[in-house]
Amino acid sequence: MKRFLMVTAVLGSALAGAAHATTVAEVKKKGVLVLGTDPTFAPFEFKGADGQIQGFDIDIARAVAKDLGVRLEIRAVGFGSLMPQAVTSGRVDMAMSGITITDERAKVVSFSQPYYRSAQVFIVRGGNPGKFAWPASVKGKVIGVQANTTGQFVATDLLKPRGATLKVYDDFAAGLADVRAGRVAALIGDAPTVADLKKRLPGQFEQAGKDLAAEDYGMVFRKGSDLAAAANKTLARLKASGEYQKLLNRWIVQK
Incomplete structure (x- = not known):
């Protein structure tokens, strides 16, 4: 993933x-x-x-x-x-x-x-109240990543140099909870995860901005x-x- x-x-x-x-x-x-x-x-x-x-x-x-x-x-x-x-x-x-x-x-x-061909994307709270977008609004934002994932690797290379602060989670669900509560601006995850979240938890999460990176499983x-x-x-x-x-x-x- x-x-x-x-x-x-x-x-x-x-x-x-x-x-x-x-x-x-x-x-x-x-x-x-x-x-x-x-x-x-x-x-x-x-x-x-x-x-x-x-x-x-x-x-x-x-x-x-x-x-x-x-x-x-x-x-x-x-x-x-x-x-x-x-x-x-x-x-x-x-x-x-x-x-x-x-x-x-x-x-x-x-x-x-x-x-399977996937992509790393930004998962934000439904309605995106913080109006987060990539690559426009990264500086000064706290972005969640799951430990030891390609999302963390890409974020370290691309987002930290642009002024983002990374919050690392062992548990992806904990990252989603922080997105829902507004404690992080966005969480990096795989594109199919967003589709699944929209299906299981209507209105709670959505994708923001362009894909961060493409990858093959x-x-x-x-x-x-x-x-x-x-x-x-x-x-x-x-x-x-x-x-x-x-x-x-x-x-x-x-x-």
Whole structure:
């Protein structure tokens, strides 16, 4: 998503129990594909009313598992532990969580082909009472960013030199609460998040100004794993059959 590379030595308790599968053959042998995801990024991955993790990314991962002839196991992992440690350590077989493809990350993990083109945008309170706009009104404003995301990285490069103050959140929901309360002028997030917020919370949030940056999401695997090629085959099948568009229509495209 949004997400920028973070290096940390500590793995959360949600990672207990290693997957230890690097190849297609190993995944097929154990009969399960373990997906790591941070379920706080609707509509890509989030917990539904029944507590189950669902979303656009989850359905694509299920399709990959189906094509491999195995079941999908989903593990909720905080993003700071997910990228790249959960993948490189073999704690999960793959990761999907709106993860942006970057040259830096590609040095330590393998990506699938891009499966979604997104953009970093400014999320403001409904009606935009502060009349925030990008790039016109940044100087002197407090802008929220989620820790260790591409939004934080881009904001550090582009907004701080223009006089903005960045407020960093571990929890995206806390940033949204501050936007709603007027404690920050805007929060940087992914474009589909704005559409989802408008659908779930009518009138509370909207996008302001131009896109801050464009980015591509990819499925993530251990470096050199042939699971990336298998995921590419699934992605190509979904697009050729029309299933990919159906998933877009279900989760992302505004009706």
